[in-house]
Amino acid sequence: MTTPVEPEETARERGLTVPGYRRDHEVHPPLDFSGYKSTALRHPKRALTLLPHMLTEITSPVLGEDRIGELDNDLTRQHDGEPQGQRIIVHGRVLDSDGRPVPNTLVEIWQANAGGRYRHVNDNWPCPLDPNFTGVGRTMTDAEGRYRFTTIQPGAYPWKNHDNAWRPAHIHFSLFGRAFTQRLVTQMYFPGDPLFFQDPMWNSIPDPAARERLVARFDYAATVPEWALAYEWDIVLRGREETPFETEVDDD
Amino acid sequence: MPDTTPSQTVGPYLHIGLPWPDGPFAVEEGTSGGIWIRGTLYDGAGQPVTDGLIETWQADPDGRFDHPDDPRGAVRRPGFRGFGRCPTDAHGAYGIFTLKPGPLPGPRGPQAPHIDVSVFARGMLHRVVTRIYFPEEQTANAADPVLCAVSDPAVRATLIADATDDGYRFDIRLQGENETAFFDI
Ligand SMILES: [Fe+3]
Numbered sequence: 094m095t096t097p098v099e100p101e102e103t104a105r106e107r108g109l110t111v112p113g114y115r116r117d118h119e120v121h122p123p124l125d126f127s128g129y130k131s132t133a134l135r136h137p138k139r140a141l142t143l144l145p146h147m148l149t150e151i152t153s154p155v156l157g158e159d160r161i162g163e164l165d166n167d168l169t170r171q172h173d174g175e176p177q178g179q180r181i182i183v184h185g186r187v188l189d190s191d192g193r194p195v196p197n198t199l200v201e202i203w204q205a206n207a208g209g210r211y212r213h214v215n216d217n218w219p220c221p222l223d224p225n226f227t228g229v230g231r232t233m234t235d236a237e238g239r240y241r242f243t244t245i246q247p248g249a250y251p252w253k254n255h256d257n258a259w260r261p262a263h264i265h266f267s268l269f270g271r272a273f274t275q276r277l278v279t280q281m282y283f284p285g286d287p288l289f290f291q292d293p294m295w296n297s298i299p300d301p302a303a304r305e306r307l308v309a310r311f312d313y314a315a316t317v318p319e320w321a322l323a324y325e326w327d328i329v330l331r332g333r334e335e336t337p338f339e340t341e342v343d344d345d
Numbered sequence: 346m347p348d349t350t351p352s353q354t355v356g357p358y359l360h361i362g363l364p365w366p367d368g369p370f371a372v373e374e375g376t377s378g379g380i381w382i383r384g385t386l387y388d389g390a391g392q393p394v395t396d397g398l399i400e401t402w403q404a405d406p407d408g409r410f411d412h413p414d415d416p417r418g419a420v421r422r423p424g425f426r427g428f429g430r431c432p433t434d435a436h437g438a439y440g441i442f443t444l445k446p447g448p449l450p451g452p453r454g455p456q457a458p459h460i461d462v463s464v465f466a467r468g469m470l471h472r473v474v475t476r477i478y479f480p481e482e483q484t485a486n487a488a489d490p491v492l493c494a495v496s497d498p499a500v501r502a503t504l505i506a507d508a509t510d511d512g513y514r515f516d517i518r519l520q521g522e523n524e525t526a527f528f529d530i
Contacts, residue, residue, distance in 0.1 A: 120350075135520065147456060149403065201362055203361050213357075265353075272414070298351045
């Protein structure tokens, strides 16, 4: 349904309608997922109220290069020595669901070391920390929405969710996009991981095709001889709805 | 057209990747007129959530954004980022230092001053979103289109912060009694 277009003056006095972002609920995991035990007490039980997209929802912080240090996109060079493990390049594009690149947006990552251990006080599984690996990276996408990290292949790690539970190897990603509605935190996985079948994070995504969108592609063309294997992973954020001013006025 | 990428949890180790040293400061530390928004994140058993992350996004005191998609034009206010990010501590508490936002135009009249909030945590496969409103804005709140869409007064009350000595208190309850009103964004 559309509203008739008002003369500009009246519209300005009475209000301001802005184009929103398309909703994509069917893509995301439910907040209540019995396979992931910690969701039990951490999901709202009341139905969500629809929030129409207005000025606060279609804007977001414009974060600049000043948030990024010189070596923030190279997790192998943040210490005096090199970290243990297989050196990899992870690169790709941030797009919206209209296929448009999302330029100049902050991409943040964190991950376990080659043995699957995080540099975190609560991670104490019996695998050594690597003195040369912090596991944190940041970069901005370029004008074409491209990002690129150099890091090491993270290891799988055990957790206590179910009997013999192991997380498939993954890298945590956090993205802003250009609007509050586009904010996304997710995880990138590696092709052919044998641990997917028992992983509730993976299985929580209702559509099997959507799960596959979390898996990077091994990229032989971008693999650097005698240096690093490459993986390519594109991240797709929500695209725009048509603007109300571009739609036809209803006659009924 | 490509389909969107699904969300996944921040997991238990979000603290190594997400907090920023200046994260809680949506406006520069020491800015006059600054307010602290403090609160605790609770789970459905009433226990504090100690591995969560709160993010806030808001207009400046004039109701403006430094963003190209605002049709009124981008307005940059020195020292003001408008975005706050704070992990919850060992007591489930967070704090954001900011300026009170001004009212904003909405599609059918003004919106009351508000702050958009995202909550991330271990055990949450996707963020949840809520809004903070201000207790002294009764008239504006009564006409706000989002508050008005929450019909149950008890539920609506979960969106209004409490005034404190240095700003406001806004607790977030993910589930259970007085569960916070969350939005389909
Ligand atoms: Fe992890």
